[in-house]
Ligand SMILES: C[C@@](CO)(OP(=O)(O)O)[C@H](O)COP(=O)(O)OP(=O)(O)OC[C@H]1O[C@@H](n2ccc(N)nc2=O)[C@H](O)[C@@H]1O
């Protein structure tokens with residue numbers, strides 16, 4: 001299964017709620033950076049000889065206090081975040097930038113949820129994650145893995161869960177998990193998990209400047225609370241300008257309408273991103289914004305050719321760990337031939 005990364009075209013954030021979340025009004029676009037997840041049944045002997053991958057344990061509690069019976073999920077990860085060396089020499093946040101290989105892996109949690117929802121009590125599954133989406137980067141890579149794992153386990157076990165059930169399980173896993181199931185361009189409300197389709201025309205060409213190390217989403221929301229303390233009188237800002245721009249299909253109009261209320265918080269935590277955003281604007285991006293909670297910077301360009309030129313110039317300036325081009329909207333989680341090869 002292949003699932004896409006996202007960029008928030010609009011991220012309006014309201015005050016902290018009593019449950020620790022924030023109401024948001026967000027417009028998400030799926031972009032063509034992908035993680036691939038495959039799920040295969042494993043014969044019991046494998047678990048007597050664990051080999052290089054990590055098992056999340058056999059039975060017991062899944063960390064949320066629920067019994068997981070005899071469901072055993074192993075996972076192996078390659079690509080972005082699998083190896084600290086891939087994150088650049090200046091990684092100051094290894095704790096958020098490395099993909100966990102046990103029960104903390106959100107794809108492992110997704111597999112357990114499918115088993116629980118389908119009433120499966122004894123299964124052994126091996127997940128292979130091939131990551132093209134940077135970790136803790138504001139691009140929802142973990143959410144993409146969770147969405148892909150839900151669909152992959154549903155297919156493997158022929159559980160036939162309907163779309164509404166998969167979406168409900170996705171929302172249990174994280175606010176951003178329903179979106180990579182759906183893909184495209186969508187409006188997210190509530191804590192971001194309640195999705196509505198939006199009318200969008202055109203194809204958009206993005207350049208992403210990846211940073212050394214990640215930013216923790218809770219830490220960025222906490223910094224947002226600190227910066228806005230006592231100042232937020234209303235709920236999240238509506239996304240009218242971005243929604244209007246999407247109807248025109250004009251990248252210039254969309255670029256001018258991009259909003260991210262978490263950007264000041266991300267810039268406080270990672271001041272070097274200011275220079276990256278400036279560089280992209282000076283080099284002709286029609287829109288420049290921190291992607292979600294950051295630290296990836298997203299640049300919207302006027303078209304495919306412009307995105308190639310911007311990517312080359314940004315890479316040449318050395319302001320980012322790596323530069324990626326992508327287009328949107330991309331499809332949601334889907335089966336692909338050759339999943340597991342470099343996405
Ligand atoms: C900020 C956004 C923007 O799309 O994503 P990223 O840019 O990190 O990918 C999302 O709001 C992140 O969604 P996701 O990463 O799924 O968050 P969750 O697992 O649900 O929540 C992690 C933590 O983030 C904070 N959180 C998340 C969503 C929300 N609406 N309000 C919050 O305050 C809470 O502290 C929560 O405990």
Ligand SMILES: Nc1ncnc2c1ncn2[C@@H]1O[C@H](COP(=O)(O)OP(=O)(O)O)[C@@H](O)[C@H]1O
Nearest residue numbers: 096105106135136137138139140141142143145
């Ligand atoms: N399969 C996974 N892929 C990436 N990160 C994961 C995964 N499972 C758990 N995590 C943890 O989730 C956190 C958020 O990662 P990610 O979803 O990539 O970023 P973001 O929330 O900024 O979009 C990371 O700190 C990482 O340790």
